Amino acid sequence: MTPCAVSISHAPKVAQALDTIARKPTRDALRAIMANAKSAGILSGDPDAMTEKFLGLVWGDLMTGLLLQAASRPTAAEIARRAREATVAFLKIYPEPAQDRA
Secondary structure, three states: OOHHHHHHHHHHHHHHHHHHHHHHHHHHHHHHHHHHHHHOOOOOOOHHHHHHHHHHHHHOOHHHHHHOOOOOOOOHHHHHHHHHHHHHHHHHHOOOHHHHHO
16 A cells, blocks of 8 residues: 555544544634623624634634645734734624624
């Protein structure tokens, strides 16, 4: 078997491990933050939907660019900028409940 074939045959296991180790805990933690914010009356909306929206705003199309090797890994400053911009956009989509009624 060629090295490429070996890599392909292990791809589902690698993907599952990455999902379990990195993706799921990150999403679960962010979902808990969203649920707590909703319970505290800071945000209104479905915690699952808010989690997906926020992650989409943070990542944009960066993951695709990274996978295609068409983008460079972001610097710490770029990550901070993405997080700030995502937060501003997110809060426009999901304003505080009091702002919804205004």
